[in-house]
Amino acid sequence: MMIYGVALLAACFLTGRMIGEWLGQLIGIEANVGGVGFSMILLILVTQWLHHKDRLKLQTETGILFWSNLYIPVIVAMSAIQDVNGAISSGMIAVLAGIIPTAVCFLLVPRLAQMSQRKAEITSKP
Amino acid sequence: MRSVSDVLMEGGVLIAAMTTALILLSSTWISAYLTKGKIPGPAIAIFAGLVLAYAGGMVTGGNHGIADVSLFSGFAVLGGSLLRDFTVVATAMGARFAEMKKAGLAGLLSLGLGVLVSFAVGAMLAVMMGYDDVKSMTTIGAGACTFIVGPVTGSAIDASSEVIALSIAAGVVKSIIVTIATPWAARHIGLNNPQSAMVFGGLIGTTSGVTAGLAATDPKLVPYGAITATFYTGLGCLLCPSVFYVLLQWILG
Numbered sequence: 406m407m408i409y410g411v412a413l414l415a416a417c418f419l420t421g422r423m424i425g426e427w428l429g430q431l432i433g434i435e436a437n438v439g440g441v442g443f444s445m446i447l448l449i450l451v452t453q454w455l456h457h458k459d460r461l462k463l464q465t466e467t468g469i470l471f472w473s474n475l476y477i478p479v480i481v482a483m484s485a486i487q488d489v490n491g492a493i494s495s496g497m498i499a500v501l502a503g504i505i506p507t508a509v510c511f512l513l514v515p516r517l518a519q520m521s522q523r524k525a526e527i528t529s530k531p
Numbered sequence: 532m533r534s535v536s537d538v539l540m541e542g543g544v545l546i547a548a549m550t551t552a553l554i555l556l557s558s559t560w561i562s563a564y565l566t567k568g569k570i571p572g573p574a575i576a577i578f579a580g581l582v583l584a585y586a587g588g589m590v591t592g593g594n595h596g597i598a599d600v601s602l603f604s605g606f607a608v609l610g611g612s613l614l615r616d617f618t619v620v621a622t623a624m625g626a627r628f629a630e631m632k633k634a635g636l637a638g639l640l641s642l643g644l645g646v647l648v649s650f651a652v653g654a655m656l657a658v659m660m661g662y663d664d665v666k667s668m669t670t671i672g673a674g675a676c677t678f679i680v681g682p683v684t685g686s687a688i689d690a691s692s693e694v695i696a697l698s699i700a701a702g703v704v705k706s707i708i709v710t711i712a713t714p715w716a717a718r719h720i721g722l723n724n725p726q727s728a729m730v731f732g733g734l735i736g737t738t739s740g741v742t743a744g745l746a747a748t749d750p751k752l753v754p755y756g757a758i759t760a761t762f763y764t765g766l767g768c769l770l771c772p773s774v775f776y777v778l779l780q781w782i783l784g
Contacts, residue, residue: 418620429765438765441616441738442758445623452624472621477573477750478551479618480743482610484580484710485551485603486596487739488703490588495700498660498671502697503704506652506675510645510734511712514720517644517734518727521637 410468417448536602543605551609554579574714574747581707619742619757626754627725634729638759641733646767649675649736650775653701665779666690670698672779673771677737678702680767687772706740713744722748725755732756736763 425440432438452469455461492499558576562568566575584596593599598607608614631638653675654668662671670690674681674697681698684690690698713722721727722745732741732755741760745752 414617414621418617421620422616425761425765432769438769439762441619441761444616444620445626445754445758445761446628448620448623449626449628453628466624469621469624472618473624475614476618476622476742476753477576477746478548478555479610479614480739480746481554481573481576481580482547482551482606483615483739484577484610484743485583485587486598486606486610487581487584487707488588488594489581489585489596489707491594492700492703492707493585495697495704498656498662499674499697499700500704501660502653502656502671502675502701504708505656506649507705507708507712507735509648509652511716511720513641513644513648513734514722514727514731517637517641517730518721518724520640521634521726521730 407464407468407471409462410465410470411472412468413451413465414448414469414472417451418444420444421447540601540604543603544608545605547603547605547609550603550606554583571714571747573750577710577743577747581710615739615742619738619753622750622754622757625751626758630725631729631755631758634726634755634759637726638729638733641730642736642759642762642766645734645736645763646676646770647775648734650767650771654779662694665776665783667694669771669776669779670694671701672775673767674698674701675705676702676767676771677764678706679764680771683768684771684776688776702737706737706743709735709737709740710743710747713740714747717748722752725752728752728755729759732759732761733763736760736767738764 421444422437422440424443425437428438452461555572555576558579559572561575562570562572587597587600588594591599595607597603650672654672657668657671662668666688667690669688670681670685671694673684678699681702682695685695685698717723722731728745735741738757738760741756742753745756
């Protein structure tokens, strides 16, 4: 049943979130540290294991893929609730501090990516 | 007798879903026919979302974009952090663990470097713009990381509320810029495989910007970018008000 997939996803999501919350408390900050990341790793491991055991039914998988497919609409809706006016009207310093450090980080992407990819599919230069 | 708008309002999330579908439908059409597929549909849709947010802010003067217009209040749920995180996690279904392990060390390094570089450049900009006390520099530098790291840091070290507001704005500008610039920059920075997406997520860090930007570039890359980006804000909240703050105090001694 499709609801099994939704439940599996929800279980991974909540467990990961709790780990993130716990990790935040452990290092003493008021933030969820990597909750989404832990959830994702859990989901990958659990579904791969189920797949391996041939226990992952198509219907169950559909319950997860449904949410995965809703991802882009959710992101569009998220863009529509950003404080765009606030960002633009806060003056030069906010705009510069938002753009310049980001640009520097963009330029670092190919340098670090090369590290992880010896075979280097990277053809273009920054 | 209840008015039509009362009935519509009850279905807040559904109205948001229908509106979003309409945006995606027209964006896909614009992408295919007006740009000949050069600009991906999701990129246009996300940009349209930002324009809608701007319009909402103009009309209401609020700071939740279109969600402040009562008919569209459902956007706050559909685009809220719960559904965002839930659907991001769901995208992991299409990701491969083996691909993630390949990025290993580079992924970790990108996280540390991402926070450090954003903070340092942000703090330097703060000085150049006249915010030369350590608390303001630290808070604005933290805001250059994400719009969560900024206020968390600012309130931890007791910075002024004006500076905290600035740091939030800087973080929001960052997430918007990343959203818009990623599909355009992707070709130039080799952002076309899982490993570079992970490095990208770690270096840039702002989850909303990274995931939206990657969705507009190539949806297959989303889970890889998200998995590193999700650690960024936590690391920033950890380093900025402690190590970086002390370091700045020591440098400016």
